[in-house]
Amino acid sequence: MPKQEVVNRALEEIGKGYAQYQYFFDHLSSPAWLEPLSRAGFFKEPLKPQQEGNYVRLAIWPESRYLVRMSQIAEAQKEVLALTLGIRDSENSRVHDDIADIALSLPPALAAGLVPQLSRYTESPIKLLLAEKISNLIPHLARGGQGNAALQLAAAALALAPDPRSGKDNDARRTTAEPEPRFRDWYYARIIYKSLPALVEANGLGTVDLFCHLLDDAARLSFREEEKGDEDYFYIRQPAIELGTGRDDVPSVLLCATREAAVKVISADPAKFDAVMQMFQRHKWASFRRLELHISRVFLKLKQGLLVADSFFWAPEILDRPSLRHEAVLLLKESFSQLGKATQQNVLDWMDTDPPEEPIRRMLEFVNESVTDEKVAQIKKVRRRDRFAILEGQLPESYQRKYEALIAEVGPPDSPERLPMRTFSQIGAQSPKSSTELTTMTVADVLGFLASWKPNTDIFAPTADGLAGALTATIAQGPAEFIAVASQFKTLDPTYARAFFAGVTSALKNGVKLDWKPVLELATWVVTQPRAIAGRKGGLMIADPDWGWTRDSIIDLLKVGFDIGEERLSYEHRALAWGALLPLTNDPFPSLESEQGERFDPSFVSINSTRGRALFAVMEYAQWVRKYENARKPPDAPPVNLDVMPEVREILDRHLDIRQEPTLTIRSVYGQDLSFLAGLDWEWFRANVGRILPLGPDESAYFNAAWESFVVFNQPNDTLLRELEPAYRKAIADINLPRTMSSPASPEDSLADHLMAYYWRGHLSLEGEDRLLENFYAHASDSVRGHAMWFIGRSVAGWDDTAPQEVFERLRSLMEQRLHVVEQSVSPAPFAKELAGFGWWFTADKFGDAWSLGMLLKVLRLTREIEGGMDVVKLLAELAAQYPLECVACLDLMVQGDRDNWVLVGVEVEARKTIKAALDSGQHDTVVAARRLVELLIARGQYGFRSLLDESASITGT
Secondary structure, rough: OOHHHHHHHHHHHOOOOHHHHHHHHHOOHHHHHHHHHHHHHOOOOOOOOOEEEEEOOOOOOOOHHHHHHHHHOHHHHHHHHHHHHHHOOOHHHHHHHHHHHHHOOOOHHHHHHHHHOOOOOHHOOOOOOOHHHHHHHHHHHHHOOOOOHHHHHHHOOOOOOOOOOOOOOHHHHEEEHHHHHOHHHHHHHHHHHHHHHHHHHHHHHHHHHHHHHHHHHEEEEEEEEOOOOOOHHHHOOOOOOOOOOOOOOOHHHHHHHHHHHHHHHHHHHHHHHHHHHHHHHOOOOOHHHHHHHHHHHOOOOOOHHHHHHHHOOOOHHHHOHHHHHHHHHHHHHHHHHHOOOHHHHHHHHHHHHOOOOOHHHHHHOOOOOOOOHHHHHHHHHHHHHHHHOOOOOOHHHHHHHHHHHHHHHHHHOOOOOOOOOOOOOHHOOEEOOOOOHHHHOOOOHHHHHHHHHHEEEOOOOOEHHHHHHHHHHHHHHOOHEEEEEEEEHHHHHHHHHHHHHHHHHHHHHOOOOOOOOHHHHHHHHOOOOOOOOOOOOOOOOOOOOOHHHHHHHHHHHHHHHHHHOOOOHHHHHHHHHHHHHHHHHHHHOOHHHHHHOOOOHHHHHOOOOOHHHHHHHHHHHHHHHHHHHHHHHOOOOOOOOOHHHHHHHHHHHHHEEEEEEEEHHHHHHHHHHHHHHHHHHHHHHHHHHHHOOOOOOHHHHHHHHHHHHHHHOOOOOOOOOOOHHHHHHHHHHHOEEEEEOOOOOOOHHHHHHHHHHHHHOOEEEEEEOHHHHHHHHHHHHHHHHHHHHHHHHHHHHHHOOOOOOOHHHHHHHHHHEEEEEEEEEEEEEEEHHHHHHHHHHHHHHHOOOOHHHHHHHHHHHHHHOOOOOHHHHHHHHHOOOOOHHHHHHHHHHHOOOOOHHHHHHHHHHHHHHHHHHHHOOOOOHHHHHHHHHHHHHHHOHHHHHHHHHHHHHHOOOO
């Protein structure tokens, strides 16, 4: 133990200020100081969190950090425990983490003493690393003979509270709630994952009981008001109890943890089967019945397991309950042959009895299906079939015959142990015959079946759409025989015609060569039929409501045929192909009515509407024609243009006439393919660019539809710039007008991308006669100008060493000019995002170190903020040896502007490297700047940087 005079001198030094206090404790390495410092009043009152505006700063407490180090010394551990128990409760979660570290260092018998303290800390609203530390501490205690303490800590860490949203006025409509854990879902699951094996080994039934109570709490707290029934609906989240969760929501994690604990306990000692079952039976919720069913199946070889199964199936109606069905089906399949005779007969009688009619009628009403006696009778048969299917292969002969008769009447069942469907997207249309069955039939028999079979209009029974899916797969495997009789599809339901074209398209993609003539002839016949079919109804998974879906499948087929990278569609079929495509360009969809709504996006509708897709197919047809015509023309002949495809010119002209084509959707097609149209026929493009992008105020909606699609979907095109200059000028002038349509990307940001690219390529200048850049910077918001800076920085970062130096000179000039504008302004605030975007230029590391550092320093003096902060700090560390003053000055300004104390998170090592280079530079101004930065960091709670001053002092002798 140090002498009292040494202690007194230390206390006097500590009292001089926080820096001396922190330095003293950080450098203590002996437990001899524990007792005298305790007598002096230390180790009792942790540093409190400090509120700074909307943020809380959690200070490191040097005293607890010293205790953590001393807890690793065996002879000091009891004393450390006593001092730790005397620490007053605090909201400083850094202290909580330290106390958890102390517990992890202590032997389990001593660490158990800290469990009540740590249990209280799990309730703290702010937790940094406590979840991970507790997940390690629980096994540490359990495996060290402290099972009760481990269970106590687990109970505290995993405790649940009511949903904080419950009871609020805006929560009145909600009937369900989400239990509130003390740790976020992922951390909650991780605590269980790491702790469960050790808890079960140490506590056995106690662990099962703990998780039963936690699962009960999860069910109870999942309702806003007390639930009188027993259904918790956890089967929707966790449809198969035997599987892992696949998710981290609290109820699913607890359900699987309870299952796992029970299995481990009974596996270790089968005599505990009854005790586990009794625990489950004390809880009312359906999840515990699922656990009983599952555990009985897992331990069916035990007499008790079979008895549980027999008791469940004495009343086999349990198999009809959605929440229990999966586990009950699995148990019945495995246990039926061993059940008592009376129980077996109960099950068979239930299977052979029609289900009650009223629930079926309510179900049909709920899904907006017509309720008829025929439909109800059909569903009864389907459900009887599905019941019998549970025991397929085990049914007595008389019941097997009934089962086979039902299959013949309503088709084969799905797997009876299938998981409950959790989302509508998992439901698929059912077919009366599989693709495999259709493949074994002759084409004539398939067509005969298509013509004679009467499909259902119930999505839970076989439908035309389901049969079409099987037909598509069959045709894709062998299209030739079906193509030979293509004309016969004219007499069939449109749903099957659509399946024909889909199957042929799939075969084409797989490289199958085919006879196009019958296919195109059928397509031409289809597109001449009116889209609408009077009196016809249909819908998803039932049947095509009209010829529209078949028309779309024809477009899919033609686009695959026109693919110029493949030799799929022979040029001899040009007339037939155009004959099938032309009527599609007049399809009534889209209409003006389909363009209503605030979220209308013309580019989206264009690729999801028949006429829009047909116009895109016209572009691909033109490219296909040009390929073959270019191959035919003499080498010295001019390039092929619209003169050799007047049919395309006619369509393009017609749909630019607002009187014939008033939709914005189709105008969007011209914008998306504007660059292609210019390459297809330059003279046509120049003559019509004003029609595609009209500048008049009465046609601004048409301009916007075409322009936004062009600028978002097309790269900057140097050839088009001058022809499109009026459009760029209008877009810049209108850049701040309210948007009237949606777009997949920001047209304003895309405009900035175009202008920046034209600038660095030398097609625009800062003071050009066109004034495009000048007007852009005068009109664009700070956010859009900031995006322009980001775009340049990220683009330049990807350039290789072949990029011309004059491009970098132009970009340097741009940055210098923009900085000059800011310096001349009243305040830099309206330029904050634009200036912060320079961080991406700096981290691109392409503009020269001296210029980049100088510019970064100027920017930071104006804004104190920079984008890409972590990468900026890393690059400063690399440059600090050569430019110590500039680098430390930049880092200092970044720290000054960091309101949330995040700027150095993850890059502390690099920041230390920069500061150390400045301190070691030997340059007075640089050293002073570095010391000032360290003092700022210490004042903000970054005490670890204090050692840099100590190292510097030891080197310089100061």
